[in-house]
Amino acid sequence: MEKYLFIAFVIIFAIWYLSYSATRLDRLHNRVETSWANLDGLLQRRAAVALEIAKSEIADPASSLLLTAAAHQARDAQMRARSQAESGLSGALGLLLHDGHLVSGSIEKDLLRELSELTDKIRVAIALHVDAVNRTQMVRRKPVFRIFRLAGRAPLPVTYEFEADVL
Amino acid sequence: MNQKKLRIGLVCPYGWDTPGGVQSHVRDLAEYLIAKGHYVSVLAPVVDEEKAPEYVTSAGKPIAIPYNGAVARLLFGPIAFARVRQWISNGKFDLLHLHEPAIPSISLLACWAAEGPMVGTFHAAAKRQKAIFAIGPILEPVIEKLTARIAVSEAARSTLTEHLETDAVVIPNGIYADRYRDGEVVEKWSGNTIGFIGRYEEPRKGLPVLLEALPIIARFAPDVRVLVAGPGESKEVIESIDPQLRSRFEFLGRISEKEKADFLSSVAIYVAPNTGGESFGIILAEALAGGAAVLASDIPAFDSLLGHGEFGALFKSEDPQDLAHVAIDLLRDGDKRRALAKRGKEYAQRFDWDVVAEDIYSIYEMALVGSSGVTLSSENRAWNRFLGREGS
Numbered sequence: 426m427e428k429y430l431f432i433a434f435v436i437i438f439a440i441w442y443l444s445y446s447a448t449r450l451d452r453l454h455n456r457v458e459t460s461w462a463n464l465d466g467l468l469q470r471r472a473a474v475a476l477e478i479a480k481s482e483i484a485d486p487a488s489s490l491l492l493t494a495a496a497h498q499a500r501d502a503q504m505r506a507r508s509q510a511e512s513g514l515s516g517a518l519g520l521l522l523h524d525g526h527l528v529s530g531s532i533e534k535d536l537l538r539e540l541s542e543l544t545d546k547i548r549v550a551i552a553l554h555v556d557a558v559n560r561t562q563m564v565r566r567k568p569v570f571r572i573f574r575l576a577g578r579a580p581l582p583v584t585y586e587f588e589a590d591v592l
Numbered sequence: 593m594n595q596k597k598l599r600i601g602l603v604c605p606y607g608w609d610t611p612g613g614v615q616s617h618v619r620d621l622a623e624y625l626i627a628k629g630h631y632v633s634v635l636a637p638v639v640d641e642e643k644a645p646e647y648v649t650s651a652g653k654p655i656a657i658p659y660n661g662a663v664a665r666l667l668f669g670p671i672a673f674a675r676v677r678q679w680i681s682n683g684k685f686d687l688l689h690l691h692e693p694a695i696p697s698i699s700l701l702a703c704w705a706a707e708g709p710m711v712g713t714f715h716a717a718a719k720r721q722k723a724i725f726a727i728g729p730i731l732e733p734v735i736e737k738l739t740a741r742i743a744v745s746e747a748a749r750s751t752l753t754e755h756l757e758t759d760a761v762v763i764p765n766g767i768y769a770d771r772y773r774d775g776e777v778v779e780k781w782s783g784n785t786i787g788f789i790g791r792y793e794e795p796r797k798g799l800p801v802l803l804e805a806l807p808i809i810a811r812f813a814p815d816v817r818v819l820v821a822g823p824g825e826s827k828e829v830i831e832s833i834d835p836q837l838r839s840r841f842e843f844l845g846r847i848s849e850k851e852k853a854d855f856l857s858s859v860a861i862y863v864a865p866n867t868g869g870e871s872f873g874i875i876l877a878e879a880l881a882g883g884a885a886v887l888a889s890d891i892p893a894f895d896s897l898l899g900h901g902e903f904g905a906l907f908k909s910e911d912p913q914d915l916a917h918v919a920i921d922l923l924r925d926g927d928k929r930r931a932l933a934k935r936g937k938e939y940a941q942r943f944d945w946d947v948v949a950e951d952i953y954s955i956y957e958m959a960l961v962g963s964s965g966v967t968l969s970s971e972n973r974a975w976n977r978f979l980g981r982e983g984s
Binding site for chain 2: 445448449452453456458459460462463466545546549550552553555556560563564
């Protein structure tokens with residue numbers, strides 16, 4: 426009798442543990458999604474600001490062309506090519522700003538300030554996203570999660586790589 | 593800030609009535625956010641509910657237990673957990689901000705019980721502890737629910753990376769810089785004075801190191817005086833001082849905020865000889881904002897706060913001779929001292945709440961993306977239903 430009770434207890438515990446682990450993983454996937462949504466939103470805004478800058482008087486025709494191309498590329502890129510495209514945009518913006526242009530107009534100043542605020546936020550957003558991705562990948566590598574396929578059909582999140590060169 | 597108004601729940605793990613770094617951080621942040629028009633509720637262990645401000649909800653009376661080398665006033669247990677759950681389900685918060693969620697207190701319970709946008713701030717910096725290996729597997733799934741993590745210093749961040757293998761954004765603790773900016777110079781505290789503020793009886797605050805250094809300093813700066821402010825029983829400390837030097841000491845007891853600002857503007861040097869256990873060093877930020885030349889031990893938190901010596905002088909921790917050496921140098925060279933204090937004062941503006949709270953708020957915004965508020969987590973909802981407390 427006691428033996429059966431014990432077995433029943435073990436089974437109940439195992440079921441609880443599996444459901445708990447599945448919830449845990451589900452939350453992590455959710456975290457990856459929201460942190461990506463946040464980062465994506467900020468990057469879209471940056472591309473929009475970059476286009477504004479390209480149209481403004483800050484940029485000479487050549488850098489304007491470069492910037493417009495990079496901004497469109499960043500907007501259209503697929504997930505995997507995204508970090509490269511965004512790095513390209515960072516580079517183009519960097520070139521323009523590090524040239525040491527003297528900015529006079531108030532619209533231009535506003536644009537540049539918005540850009541620098543966005544850059545700060547993007548830096549934080551990347552850190553948050555990378556942390557969520559790493560954590561999810563780590564948990565998914567654990568035996569319990571692999572053996573019981575707790576991840577279901579959710580794709581393994583990919584790391585976003587352009588932490589180092591964002592402006 | 594012209595953002596939409598939020599309902600924010602802050603959780604403070606330490607007893608509200610006991611003074612401490614985390615408590616003042618939570619209080620200042622709560623008052624700042626309220627002033628900006630947000631709805632803020634703080635959940636904390638409280639001894640005397642009458643004295644606590646209106647925005648504080650008590651989770652019960654704190655329990656004093658030795659933790660991390662000091663006596664901490666924490667709170668846990670089934671009754672506290674029930675109150676935490678009730679606070680979460682009644683509060684209808686948009687976001688929870690949990691302070692120190694990795695220590696056994698109500699922040700951890702709240703993190704366990706809730707689901708939704710949660711931000712955690714890690715204050716402590718500790719060396720790698722064995723105990724964490726045992727509780728790591730329990731903590732990890734709870735801590736990873738946090739949407740975003742904040743560490744108050746590089747030291748706290750590396751503690752977090754080491755213990756829980758997770759990264760954090762560094763946002764320093766805040767001070768109201770303008771309270772210290774306009775301190776008045778008080779005659780009786782100025783001159784060749786060295787100031788010290790804190791619970792001086794605690795050895796880790798480092799007063800003994802200063803006591804040992806004083807004979808050497810007095811040899812080179814005969815008119816030097818030491819002013820000690822802060823709560824404590826001064827009798828024993830005075831008796832431990834060499835009788836010839838006793839006259840150089842003055843114990844002021846507890847001082848008010850206004851007096852503190854004047855104190856920091858008056859003393860020639862503010863000294864922080866702490867031997868460890870500090871994660872941030874808010875008093876150094878205040879001393880810098882008050883315009884004092886700061887001299888501190890080179891423990892990691894102080895070293896990084898003072899920009900490796902750029903905004904305040906450092907001496908080798910627990911080395912009275914080095915303290916004396918640097919202090920004499922500063923006391924003798926007025927130009928150098930004033931230049932150091934000036935650099936420090938400008939630098940301290942970055943710790944002002946206007947800057948710090950905006951940074952915290954932008955983390956809130958990021959955590960809020962795509963969310964529909966804080967609820968009890970599914971496990972706890974099931975538990976409540978089982979007990980027939982649905983919707984309580």
